[in-house]
Every structure is written in C-alpha cells, then in structure tokens.
Amino acid sequence: MAFKITKMIDLDSIDFLVDVEAPEIAERFHPGQFVMLMTRKEGERIPMSVMKAEDGKLSMFIRKLGKTSKELRDGIEAFENVIGPLGHGVEEKVYGNILVLSDAVCGHAENYAICDALGKIEGNTITSVQTFPSKAEIYPDEYLAKNVADRHFITTEDGSFGDAGSYVTTLKRLLKNDVPIDFVFGGGKLPTMKAVSTILAINNIDNLFTTRQMMVDGSGMCGACRLYIDGEMKLACVDGPMFDSRKVNWTRAMKRYGMFKKEEKIANEYYEAHKGGCGQCQK
Numbered sequence: 373m374a375f376k377i378t379k380m381i382d383l384d385s386i387d388f389l390v391d392v393e394a395p396e397i398a399e400r401f402h403p404g405q406f407v408m409l410m411t412r413k414e415g416e417r418i419p420m421s422v423m424k425a426e427d428g429k430l431s432m433f434i435r436k437l438g439k440t441s442k443e444l445r446d447g448i449e450a451f452e453n454v455i456g457p458l459g460h461g462v463e464e465k466v467y468g469n470i471l472v473l474s475d476a477v478c479g480h481a482e483n484y485a486i487c488d489a490l491g492k493i494e495g496n497t498i499t500s501v502q503t504f505p506s507k508a509e510i511y512p513d514e515y516l517a518k519n520v521a522d523r524h525f526i527t528t529e530d531g532s533f534g535d536a537g538s539y540v541t542t543l544k545r546l547l548k549n550d551v552p553i554d555f556v557f558g559g560g561k562l563p564t565m566k567a568v569s570t571i572l573a574i575n576n577i578d579n580l581f582t583t584r585q586m587m588v589d590g591s592g593m594c595g596a597c598r599l600y601i602d603g604e605m606k607l608a609c610v611d612g613p614m615f616d617s618r619k620v621n622w623t624r625a626m627k628r629y630g631m632f633k634k635e636e637k638i639a640n641e642y643y644e645a646h647k648g649g650c651g652q653c654q655k
C-alpha cells in the first residue's frame with residue numbers, strides 16, 4: 373500500500389516539510405515517537421520524527437542530506453511504506469514548568485509535538501528554545517514551536533538573531549535569572565545534548581532527550597541502534613528514543629552514529645552523479 377504525499381515545501385535552504393496520509397499511524401501517535409519511511413521497495417528504511425499527527429496525516433520536517441532524503445525531495449509522490457508509530461512517546465501529564473530545547477531538524481519536529489501536547493494540559497507552562505544556524509535559516513513562523521508554547525526563544529549559531537550560540541546559551545541565561553524549570557525535553561545534535569547533560573546534572577533537573585542512533589529495522593531486531601545508559605545496553609528504537617541525558621554514554625553514542633559515513637558518501641555520490649539512472653545507488 374502506498375502512502376500518498378499531500379504536501380512538500382521548503383522550510384529553509386536544506387530542510388523541507390512533508391505531509392503524508394497515514395490515518396492509522398496518526399491516530400495512535402504520541403509526541404516523541406517516530407516512524408520509519410521507505411521511498412521505494414528496495415530502498416533503506418529511514419527513521420523520522422513526527423511534528424504533527426492531525427486529520428489522518430503525519431507532518432515531518434526532513435533534511436536534504438544524503439541519497440534517500442534527496443530522492444524524496446526530488447519528486448516522490450508517495451512512500452512505499454510508513455511504519456509506526458515506533459518508540460515510546462512522552463507521558464502526557466503535569467510536569468509544571470517545562471523547557472523544550474532543539475537545534476536540528478529532528479529536534480524541531482519533537483519540540484513542536486511535545487509543546488503542542490503538553491501545553492494542552494492544565495498545570496504545565498511551556499518554554500521552547502529553537503536554535504537555527506542563522507537568521508536566514510529560521511523556519512517560517514507557522515512551523516515554529518512558538519505557536520504551541522507559552523514562551524518561545526530563538527538562538528542562532530552565528531548570532532544573527534536572538535542569543536548567539538546554541539540553546540545552551542539560552543538555558544544558561546534562564547538558570548542565571550532563576551527562571552523555574554521542573555523538567556526539560558530536548559533533541560537535535562548529539563554534541564549539544566552532551567553539553568546540556570552536564571548542566572542538567574549540576575542543576576539536578578529531570579529530563580528526557582531523544583538520543584538518535586543509526587536505525588536499520590527500527591524494531592529491536594538488528595542491534596544497530598544500541599547505546600549505553602548507566603552502563604547498560606539499550607536499543608534506541610524500542611527502549612527509547614528518549615533517555616535521561618545524564619545517564620547516556622555520549623562518547624560511545626557519537627562514535628557509533630558516524631560509523632556508516634563512508635557508505636553514505638558513496639551512495640550519495642552515485643545518486644548525485646546519476647540520479648538513480650545507472651542503478652548503482654539502488655543497491
């Protein structure tokens with residue numbers, strides 16, 4: 373069964389939004405969960421966070437990075453398969469003063485979904501911080517979590533808008549100003565999550581961060597997404613993807629995430645050169 377793509381628009385120079393019809397998944401989705409996408413039958417499965425599940429459709433923010441995401445942006449009309457929802461979503465309850473942090477495409481999707489769901493629960497106050505590379509790369513207003521948060525800050529890595537640096541800069545400013553924070557959710561780049569985990573440990577703040585790993589099947593069978601939480605092996609796809617950042621072995625997680633760089637480069641080069649025509653990148 374094909375899953376029809378109903379919308380595809382650019383968000384900035386590299387990220388784009390995709391809406392896909394997947395009513396059964398949309399109905400069961402909880403913020404923090406993800407799906408596995410297949411652009412064609414022989415293709416790889418790529419894990420993708422979900423920003424919104426509404427009216428039988430899933431909205432996703434996708435980065436044009438390598439072979440599969442480029443193939444998708446170059447004009448696919450339907451997914452061969454969408455599998456999910458996968459992983460554990462966040463518990464939808466009262467946390468109090470919630471801070472939601474993100475600095476990359478996957479993190480921004482979760483940021484929106486978490487703010488939207490938890491903001492509807494009385495007793496929660498939501499502050500969202502989203503980091504973009506520069507002012508020119510900030511998503512259009514309607515796709516920012518500011519629509520679903522009580523307070524929203526933007527930081528830019530080059531300092532062209534808002535606080536300069538990553539969301540860590542804004543978190544430090546909030547802590548310095550004694551802004552109450554009861555719980556932090558976050559996602560995005562692994563090095564920023566590693567940096568923030570130290571601050572959250574020093575300040576003893578409970579948190580859950582999406583700890584991205586390479587996923588092959590997304591169902592706990594291949595072992596590709598293993599990581600170490602408090603010294604114990606876990607699978608990001610079935611045990612996560614969110615974990616207490618203070619317990620994650622970030623050094624091992626970062627090392628594993630880069631392990632297919634060579635193969636990804638070859639597939640990307642074939643795709644760029646032949647756009648699928650020679651068949652090499654289909655292998």
Ligand SMILES: Cc1cc2nc3c(=O)[nH]c(=O)nc-3n(C[C@H](O)[C@H](O)[C@H](O)COP(=O)(O)OP(=O)(O)OC[C@H]3O[C@@H](n4cnc5c(N)ncnc54)[C@H](O)[C@@H]3O)c2cc1C
Binds near residue numbers: 421436439441479
């Ligand atoms: C739980 C989860 C949620 C994600 N959510 C998003 C999202 O919302 N938006 C988004 O753009 N990306 C998201 N990703 C990353 C996304 O899966 C990769 O960008 C995608 O697989 C790239 O495939 P490619 O063929 O275009 O590029 P490739 O050239 O194959 O890879 C480019 C880079 O993408 C990452 N990547 C590649 N394959 C995988 C894989 N099987 N599993 C995990 N990471 C991979 C690696 O960092 C790699 O260097 C998520 C990953 C995980 C694990």
Ligand code: FES
Binds near residue numbers: 586587594597
């Ligand atoms: S992706 Fe295969 S075990 Fe998690």
